Amino acid sequence: MSASDDQANTTQRTMLSGGPHRPGPRAACLVVILGEGLGRRVDIGEAPLLVGRSQEADLVLNHRSVSRAHCRIWFDGTSFRIRDLGATNRTRVNDAQVEEAVLVDGDHIVVGDSLLKFIGQTSVEASYHEEIYQLATLDALSGLWNRRHFMETLDKEIARAQRHERELALCIVDVDLFKPVNDTYGHIAGDEVLRHIAAIIREHVRGEDIAARIGGEEFAVLLPEGGLAAARTLAERLRVSVSEAAFAPGGVPRRITVSVGVAALPMPDGTRSQLLAAADAALYRAKHGGRNQVCIGG
Numbered sequence: 001m002s003a004s005d006d007q008a009n010t011t012q013r014t015m016l017s018g019g020p021h022r023p024g025p026r027a028a029c030l031v032v033i034l035g036e037g038l039g040r041r042v043d044i045g046e047a048p049l050l051v052g053r054s055q056e057a058d059l060v061l062n063h064r065s066v067s068r069a070h071c072r073i074w075f076d077g078t079s080f081r082i083r084d085l086g087a088t089n090r091t092r093v094n095d096a097q098v099e100e101a102v103l104v105d106g107d108h109i110v111v112g113d114s115l116l117k118f119i120g121q122t123s124v125e126a127s128y129h130e131e132i133y134q135l136a137t138l139d140a141l142s143g144l145w146n147r148r149h150f151m152e153t154l155d156k157e158i159a160r161a162q163r164h165e166r167e168l169a170l171c172i173v174d175v176d177l178f179k180p181v182n183d184t185y186g187h188i189a190g191d192e193v194l195r196h197i198a199a200i201i202r203e204h205v206r207g208e209d210i211a212a213r214i215g216g217e218e219f220a221v222l223l224p225e226g227g228l229a230a231a232r233t234l235a236e237r238l239r240v241s242v243s244e245a246a247f248a249p250g251g252v253p254r255r256i257t258v259s260v261g262v263a264a265l266p267m268p269d270g271t272r273s274q275l276l277a278a279a280d281a282a283l284y285r286a287k288h289g290g291r292n293q294v295c296i297g298g
């Protein structure tokens with residue numbers, strides 16, 4: 001598939017469906033239009049919204065130009081307001097330094113080296129930013145999150161799990177003997193198989209789980225609320241569902257299977273690379289143990 005075909009598919013899908021993962025913008029939102037966090041959007045609801053470098057922030061801008069708690073935005077019942085929280089690089093709205101100010105639709109907010117836009121109501125522009133965000137974060141073929149977004153989310157979830165001393169588990173799902181499928185039936189039929197597997201994954205994950213395509217025929221599911229036992233159960237369900245699904249690449253019925261490596265974040269200070277390496281090692285064992293199986297890392 002060419003890059004332009006790829007893009008056209010994504011655009012069509014997101015226009016038709018609004019995207020599978022995030023609801024469209026609600027009444028008011030902030031969108032990062034320049035710098036660290038580019039494309040990210042946060043809705044402004046009932047609760048005050050914290051912008052800063054801290055992982056506790058609702059909008060995390062992980063850049064040294066941003067203070068840990070940089071500014072707060074909230075709705076006071078009548079209007080949206082912003083307050084600088086004593087940031088080293090003071091918060092600016094439309095180029096003026098502010099301590100506290102009322103925000104109006106279209107205001108530009110400078111937070112360190114990032115530029116945010118306040119969108120005060122549902123508008124074509126808010127939908128446009130949503131579309132851009134989806135193009136940047138979703139995998140066009142599967143409709144799941146893309147690798148880059150998954151890795152960013154993984155970092156955030158690791159920080160969160162460690163802060164709250166909570167478990168965090170990861171499944172890496174790799175299609176077995178996929179090369180022969182491509183070689184026999186062609187790439188387009190292979191893509192269809194990948195889409196079908198993505199649909200099975202989507203069916204099985206829960207709302208808080210994060211599912212992505214992280215490689216050609218490799219998927220990942222992160223379970224922020226679940227430990228190893230939950231991940232193993234999910235992995236086994238996925239494995240069985242794929243092995244029982246009716247695939248017919250090129251119109252020819254064919255059994256497709258997946259191998260899954262599962263691992264939990266080592267506590268108290270495991271890193272992203274340790275978690276990925278543990279899941280990868282488990283996946284390697286699943287492949288070498290004969291495929292179509294789930295192995296647990298660690």
Ligand SMILES: Nc1nc2c(ncn2[C@@H]2O[C@H](COP(=O)(O)OP(=O)(O)OP(=O)(O)O)[C@@H](O)[C@H]2O)c(=O)[nH]1
Binds near residue numbers: 174189287
């Ligand atoms: N159709 C399609 N194929 C892809 C895509 N990305 C990677 N592939 C193919 O996936 C296949 C991966 O093959 P291998 O890594 O050799 O592994 P495998 O045949 O699945 O064997 P095991 O992983 O050992 O079970 C290659 O043929 C790639 O060309 C994609 O986006 N679409």
